[in-house]
Amino acid sequence: MAQEKVVNPIISYAGNPQTVVIGGITTSGVEGYDDYVLTGISGLTVGQEISLPGNEITEAVKRYWKHGLFSDVSIAADSIVGDKVYLHIYLKTRPRVSVINYIGLKKSERDDMDKKLGIIKGGQITPNMIDRAKTLAKKYFDDKGYNNAEISIRQRDDVANKNSVILDIDVDKKQKMKVRNIIIDGNNQLSDKKLKGGLFTKGAFKKIHEAGKFANFFKPKKYTPERWEEAKKNIITKYNEYGYRDAEILKDSVWNVDDKHVDIYIKLNEGKKYYIRNITWVGNTVYSTDYLSRLLDMKKGDVYNQTYLHKRLTEDEDAVGNAYWNNGYIFYSLDPAEVNIVGDSIDLEMRIYEGQQAHISHVRINGNDRLYENVVRRELRTKPGDLFSKEALQRSARELASMGYFDPEAVTPDVKQNYEDGTVDINWNLKQKGNDQVELSLGWGQTGIIGRVGLKLTNFSMANLFHKNGKRHGIMPIGDGETLQIGAQTNGTYYQSYNASYSTNWLGGKRPIQFSVGMYYSKQTDVSSRYYNQGYLQNYYNYYYGSGSYGYNNYENYYDPNTYVKMLGVNIGWGKRLRWPDDYFTLTMQLAYNRYMLKNWRYFLMRNGDANNINLSVSLNRSSTDNQLYPRRGSEFTASVTLTPPWSVFNNKDYKHLATDANSSTFEQEQQEKYKWIEYHKWKFQGRMFTALTSGQKCFVLMTRVEMGLLGHYNKYNKSPFETYYMGGDGMSGYSTGYAEETIGLRGYDNGSISQSAAAKAGVGSYNAYAYDRFSLELRYPFLLGNTTIYGLGFVEAGNSWYNTSDFNPFDMKRSAGIGIRINLPMVGLMGIDWAYGFDKVFTGTRWEKGGSNFHFILGQEF
Structure with a gap:
């Protein structure tokens, strides 16, 4: 017998409920979802017995509303066939966000809003989400000091996209709020100055100071509720320092004075001193x-x-x-x-x-996939089985941060105490960073365009070079933390330079023994005498000393292959970590051979012939800085001496009368004999100290530098013409002046102008000096820390150089001051620019004049 079918039945709420069984469920109004997903939200299933009307349908509707994705929900009975009901669920989804427009914000603020508000493009929008976004935006600008900021979020239909809306987030930040007056009541024992701080003193209000006062010129004056809460805690802490343990804040209030300022009032009960x-x-x-x-x-x-x-x-x-x-x-x-x-x-x-002594159970290293694990573990002072030591833990963190392979700001140990067995687990969750550097650059030098190419691999593995199955990055063998560096520089005609070096800090991988080997070759060619004979001497002179300029085309027709200086050098080094006076010390030695080959070269005392330099360098180094990229604490010191054999002691040459008459027909021959083997003793001290002036990762740091050097002689008639000091400017060694000498920077002055002035004072024609000193104070502040590090700096600097070492006077200094910025980029290294003003006079080739305003570019590691 056929059952009666009632289409679109009327459900009466006046009579008794009818018991039925769900025969089917359909949904409509929502696209892109399977029916079983949408019906599943309702909690209703086919075959379920329900009442019409009844709680089952009501609860199903509530579930849809609770889900939050729907703006309209209704459930109707399409038909009833016998005791079966066929339900139809009508849904309408909330609109999705197609576009978010930020009005009145900078790009950085827009980026912050995207992260903080929780509203994303393509996501559905609800009234609660908009209210929450307003609250979060208000808090964000309160934290920034914009306490009067007004935020409105407008929602409008997107006619180009179905069921989508455009959000316009309009922010009127108003003026940033600063503190005008801090009114303190009840402080009879501690003065306002002690609580507020002075020009050179810190008070309790570390992040809130009164605007418009000279003593607070460099101090933060922005008001935020969070800063004020912190200041109140600091006030009580300040009183506790002076023994007032019962000090309390009775009441406080903050009110707007105008659109830019607030006044703060606080009433104290100091209590007594204990x-x-x-x-x-x-x-x-x-x-x-x-x-x-x-x-x-x-x-x-x-x-x-x-x-x-x-x-x-x-x-x-x-x-x-x-x-x-x-x-x-x-x-x-x-x-x-x-x-x-x-x-x-x-x-x-x-x-x-006290508890019991705990030994280290497990040491886990996470986040490292380029270095062999033993390369990381050998730097740790925390090893399984060792007795736990906080000092060893901190030292391990310092060593990992100094390796250069991991983000130093993220090197933090995760220490797990195992109370059950009295042991400790240490997890090092490292964040790997690229430390290799590739250089491809073009520059402009005295004789035209200079091309430079270089590659520095800091995770090289010599062993894997000869093993097919070793760890590799592409075709490059990696994993052992060794350094391989190759480079070339040329402008084609006038200059070529090539270098290669290899070094490791763990020779054989078993002990911290340093080993290095390197070599270089360079050739520089001068212009021909025809250039000078045809009246270009003055042009060259003006260019070289910065008084004028001329183009590359003035040189290109005067290339002289018979006027050059060639240099060849090889070196081998050895080093060892020391345990005394402490284990921050390293002793290194390097044996080097350099050969200088000159032909008609007019810029040295020696014009023709070959000179040889075999020397031994011994250095004592100590480095205890906490971070390679942005040191906050610690120091770096190097004391070194470089010695050649004292050839003049046992070769019986009469240096007093050798090569003294430049007009003699045998002058050049005597020069070759005099300088065939170069002799000298070279002493140098370099030191930098880093002091954090504020707390936290982003803190002001004072860098103090002291540096001095001396190039001595065994025989006063046989001073070395090479290995002298070329001082002034950025300290970067360029090919036109960077051979056979050591470049020393002094910002605020032209390159080489300090040593040139020293020679001019001594009455000799030279650019180099035999003694120098340099002192610096540098205040740094970081803008960005991590793999990419950016910090600004302000500095004062002083130093000088002397042609005669007997004239060395550390109180006779050329002074300068300036500002700069440093950027450390992965794959590139350190770059920077400084502006400095030199306050004292130096010799410029034609006259003495102030160093004045100068810009200096930095590329590579500074010391």
Whole structure:
């Protein structure tokens, strides 16, 4: 018997509910989704028994609304056949965002908004999302100091895309809010100056200062609620430093003075000043009470300085906690309890839980896929089985950051304490970065366009070069952390230079023994005498000393292949890490041979012939900086001496009368005899110290540099014509002046002008000097840290050079000051530009004049 079918039945809510079974479910209104996905949201299934009307349909509608993706939901019965109902679910999805327009924002702010607001193109939009986006945008601009910012989000239909909308996010930032006045009430013991800080002093308001006051010129004056909350905590901390443990803030308020400024009011109750009466130690068995008391450095009668107490317990290098943590007691804890307060005196009880000594169980290295793991592990001071040491952990982090293969800002150990077995796991989650460098560049020199090509591989593997199955990156053998460097530079006709070097810090891979080998060859050709004879001498002279200029075409017709200087050099080096005075020291030695071949070369004392230089260099280095790219703490020192054999002692030559008469027919022959073997002793000291002036990763850093050098002689009649100092300018060695000499920068002056002035003072025609010194103070601040590092700097610098070493005077200096920026890019290395002004006079070839305004370009590593 056929069952009765009722199409579009009317469901009555007046009578009793009808019990039916769901015979089928269909959906409409939504495209791009399978029916089973949409019906699944409802919770209804075919064959389910429901009531009409009833709670099952109501709950299904609620589920759709709760899902948040639909703007309209209704469920109807298409038909009823017997006891079966066929349901139809009508849905309408919320619109999707097709375009987001930011109005009134800079690009960086737009990028921040994209990340913070949680609204993405192609995503569905809900009223809650818009309200949340407004709240997040308001907080973002509050944090930036734009407390009066107005944010509106408008939604309009996108006629070009079905069921899509365009969002216009309009931001009127108004003016950034600054603090005009900080009004402090109730501070009878600590003055306003002590709380607010002065020109050279820090107060409690570290990130909030009054605008319009000279003492706050370089200090932050922006107001944000977060900064104000931090300042209130710092006020209490400041009072605690002076013994006022009961200090409290009774009330505070902030109000707008105008569109740009707020005033701040705070009322304090200082309480009384407390002193330490007795300090007792409880629970200590590893270290004696006397030893811990000496580490604490606080005694009866001292002001109860809670900040200093915390530093001596945990923060300082020789703090009480570090005595335990560096000896394996990672489970150690200390609770300084105030056990008795009598008048203004406090008794402290140092309650110690020592726990057991913990050894390292596992050391895991994550994020490294280019270096062999043993290359990373050999730099660690934390190895399985070792007793845990906080100092070793920090030193390991420093060594990993200094390797150059990982982002130094991301080298942070993850220490897991295993309470069950009393051990420690250490996970190094490293972020790898490219450290190889490729150089392809063109420049303009004295004789035209200069091309330079170079390749520096810092993860080279000599062993894998000869093994087919070794680790490789493309065709390049990698994995052992060795350095291979090759380069070439030429302008085709006048100059060619080639170099290659190889070095490793772990010779054989077993011990930290440094080994290096290198070689170079260069040839530079001069213009012919016809150039000078035809009246071009003055043009050349003007160009060389910066008084005029002329083009490359003036040179191209005067190439003289019979006027040149050639240089050939080879070297081999050895180095070793030392354990004394501490293990930051390295001793290195290098044996080198250089040969200078000259023909009609007018720029040295020696014009023709060959000169040989065999020398041994010994260097003592110490480096304890915490970061290669942006050091904040630590120092770098190098003391070196380079010696040649004292040929004049045993060759019986009369240097006093040899090659003294330039008009003699045998002058050039005597020069070749005099300089056949070069002799000298060269001493040098370089030092840099880094001091963090503020806290955090992005902090101001003061770099202090001291540097001096001396090129001495065994025989006063046989001074070396090579290996002298060429001082002034950017310190970058160019091919026209960078051979057989050491370039030293002094910003604010032309290249070579300082050493040229020294020679002019001595009455000789030269560009080089035999002694120099340099002193620098450089204030740095980072704009970007990580694989790409960018920081700005301001500096003052002073130094000088002397032709005669006996005239060395560290108080006779050429001074300069300026600003600059440095950019360290992967695959490129360090680049930078400085503007500097030289305050003192130097010899420019024709006259003495101030160094004045100069721009200097930096390419490569500085020291």
